[in-house]
Amino acid sequence: MKYFIGISLVCLVVTGGCLFGASSSHTFSLSHTVAVVSSVTFTGSNSVVMAKVNKLGDATINNNTLDGWSLTVLSANAGQFMNTSTGNGEEPIAYNLDITEISGTRGDGISIANSLDLGASASFICDLESGSNQNSATVNLKLGFEVDFSKEQTRFEMAGTYSDVLTITYTDR
Numbered sequence: 079m080k081y082f083i084g085i086s087l088v089c090l091v092v093t094g095g096c097l098f099g100a101s102s103s104h105t106f107s108l109s110h111t112v113a114v115v116s117s118v119t120f121t122g123s124n125s126v127v128m129a130k131v132n133k134l135g136d137a138t139i140n141n142n143t144l145d146g147w148s149l150t151v152l153s154a155n156a157g158q159f160m161n162t163s164t165g166n167g168e169e170p171i172a173y174n175l176d177i178t179e180i181s182g183t184r185g186d187g188i189s190i191a192n193s194l195d196l197g198a199s200a201s202f203i204c205d206l207e208s209g210s211n212q213n214s215a216t217v218n219l220k221l222g223f224e225v226d227f228s229k230e231q232t233r234f235e236m237a238g239t240y241s242d243v244l245t246i247t248y249t250d251r
Contacts, residue, residue, distance in 0.1 A: 146212035157196025159240035168238035
């Protein structure tokens, strides 16, 4: 009898008091919230171009959205330094926009162009790779921008007044 009571007590303790087909359940409520981060900060200013390669400024980007972000640039003169006079035979001077990844973390799935020949429409500096998502956050990604007249060699040193306007646009997709 003592043996039967001992086994019954062990069964009661092991089963947590569930005897004779009884059941027990517990519900766990789970949640997870991460605030959206989507920002860009530009530094730099309008630049008087003095050399064949000129630093324009930087952009610092933070984004943690799965659908990612893009950065485009549009040249008012399709990548040409346009002459404002023609009294001395001035002609437009072509240039490239060079992009340097300086620091920070680029989100997995985001591609960056290193150099762009600017055309008549907006060009992507950064964008999602084809068919991809941003699978990790972009954190304090600092990009540097330079205009490069090196391919024009000596034309850059010829007389004249030239200008262009670059518009860089950040878009959270």
